Amino acid sequence: MLQLYFGLALLLLGLTVGTLLERLHYRSIRKREHAFITLPTTSLKHAPDTEQVVRTELAIGSVVISVDYFKRFAASMKKMFGGEIRSYSSLLDRARRESMLRMKEACADCDLIINVRVETSTISNGGDSSIGSVEVMTYATALWYGNRSQHSHPVDLEE
Amino acid sequence: MIITNTETVPGKRLTEHYGLVQGSTIRAKHLGRDLMAGMKNLVGGELKGYTELLQESRDEALRRMVKQAEELGANAVVNVRFSTSSVAAGAAEILCYGTAVRLEEGAESSTPPPLPKHEEY
Numbered sequence: 001m002l003q004l005y006f007g008l009a010l011l012l013l014g015l016t017v018g019t020l021l022e023r024l025h026y027r028s029i030r031k032r033e034h035a036f037i038t039l040p041t042t043s044l045k046h047a048p049d050t051e052q053v054v055r056t057e058l059a060i061g062s063v064v065i066s067v068d069y070f071k072r073f074a075a076s077m078k079k080m081f082g083g084e085i086r087s088y089s090s091l092l093d094r095a096r097r098e099s100m101l102r103m104k105e106a107c108a109d110c111d112l113i114i115n116v117r118v119e120t121s122t123i124s125n126g127g128d129s130s131i132g133s134v135e136v137m138t139y140a141t142a143l144w145y146g147n148r149s150q151h152s153h154p155v156d157l158e159e
Numbered sequence: 160m161i162i163t164n165t166e167t168v169p170g171k172r173l174t175e176h177y178g179l180v181q182g183s184t185i186r187a188k189h190l191g192r193d194l195m196a197g198m199k200n201l202v203g204g205e206l207k208g209y210t211e212l213l214q215e216s217r218d219e220a221l222r223r224m225v226k227q228a229e230e231l232g233a234n235a236v237v238n239v240r241f242s243t244s245s246v247a248a249g250a251a252e253i254l255c256y257g258t259a260v261r262l263e264e265g266a267e268s269s270t271p272p273p274l275p276k277h278e279e280y
Contacts, residue, residue: 025204069203
């Protein structure tokens with residue numbers, strides 16, 4: 001009986017704190033994405049040859065995010081019936097967007113980002129489902145133009 | 160040392176290929192960090208300890224790759240790719256590989272320089 005209460009308490013904790021943390025994270029993601037809204041980012045291999053490039057650098061961003069107890073429980077329930085596991089899609093979405101942002105923050109004053117690649121893996125798949133965490137790494141090539149008149153990043157767009 | 164994940168570098172000319180260079184590392188955090196991550200797992204969110212772990216191993220892998228390129232006499236590594244895998248719980252393996260080349264000032268050429276001949280290896 002005690003075990004059941006303990007399990008329920010953990011679920012409740014996961015549901016409340018986890019949802020709160022996720023909401024806060026999404027707010028931060030949206031705010032920071034807004035700041036980089038004018039920085040062109042593509043997965044193309046070549047930059048357009050209209051501008052003279054003076055500097056080239058590898059930019060990397062990475063993050064490890066785990067899912068909360070309640071969501072893990074919900075996912076295991078959902079697995080019985082099949083279909084999209086929504087609790088995990090938000091986890092992956094947050095991780096990808098966060099790592100993309102960190103990559104951009106690593107080269108915040110560049111003019112163009114090309115050849116974006118996203119790599120996903122799990123650090124700890126220790127047999128059982130003890131840790132449902134995802135690790136995302138985003139890397140790209142950041143370019144700086146010789147003529148810097150028209151660009152300045154990041155744009156600070158406070159509402 | 161210029162490192163990019165594109166095949167060419169804008170504004171530079173590729174004059175020589177030195178072949179593949181790579182660096183890899185496997186790292187783990189101490190037990191305390193793993194316990195903290197386990198706790199954090201209840202409420203979800205970023206596992207900072209593991210993010211750090213990933214960053215450290217990535218930097219180390221890059222450093223090893225660059226060292227190899229320097230030994231070959233290259234001044235840039237192009238077409239860099241990362242690959243991660245997990246060999247054990249709580250440990251991260253990162254492999255990064257690329258092509259060591261020599262770059263010189265000049266227009267970016269569309270035709271790549273000749274690759275090293277087989278006998279030269």
